Amino acid sequence: MHVYLETPIGPLKIIGNEKNISEIQFIKHDELGEDAPTTCLLEAKNQLSEYFQGKRKNFDLELNLSSATEFQQKVWQGLVQIPYGKTKTYGQLAVDINRPGAQRAVGGANNKNPIPIIIPCHRVVASNGLGGFALGAEVKKWLLDHEKTA
Known part of the structure; x- marks a missing residue:
């Protein structure tokens, strides 16, 4: 549905x-x-x-992540801990989930995120700039700017 x-x-x-x-x-x-x-x-x-509309900063929904690997679920749980309007690097998120040095794997898990925005993979950036985003750099930039101004 x-x-x-x-x-x-x-x-x-x-x-x-x-x-x-x-x-x-x-x-x-x-x-x-x-x-x-x-x-x-x-x-x-x-x-x-x-x-x-800038009226909601956190989501309260039941999500079905049953098809994800254990590592992907761990990464996505880390994503939901990144506060609205803030960012972390792939390396910082890897440390947060007790997988230091796994920033490439964290990036791969972000790319497989089936529920963007609610699981805010747009809040993870490269250490040297915006970084990739499955939906495109323009969408990522828009979402980050939206959260900074809302």
Whole structure:
């Protein structure tokens, strides 16, 4: 099941069921169309809307990360600990999850994050600049700037 949300960075497709959210995808406008939304999906849509309006800094949603490896789950749990409006480097996050020196693996786990924004992989930057982002550098920069000004 899924719902859509128009955002300043483009339309999002929020995928889940009646209990949890499993994925957020950035899509094209011609892909819009919704299933019958569940309470969980509507709540995710509402919380993401509040985030983009600058009214929400933390999410309170059940997430389905069952397909992730143990390492990915550890990285993603570390991501949710990065405060709104703040950033960490890949190396700092590796230290935080007790895997010093694993910054490349942390980057790989970030790239596999199925629930961006809610699991804020955009808050991890390279030690020499912005770093990569699966959704593109412009989207990452927008999200970071949004959090600094909200």
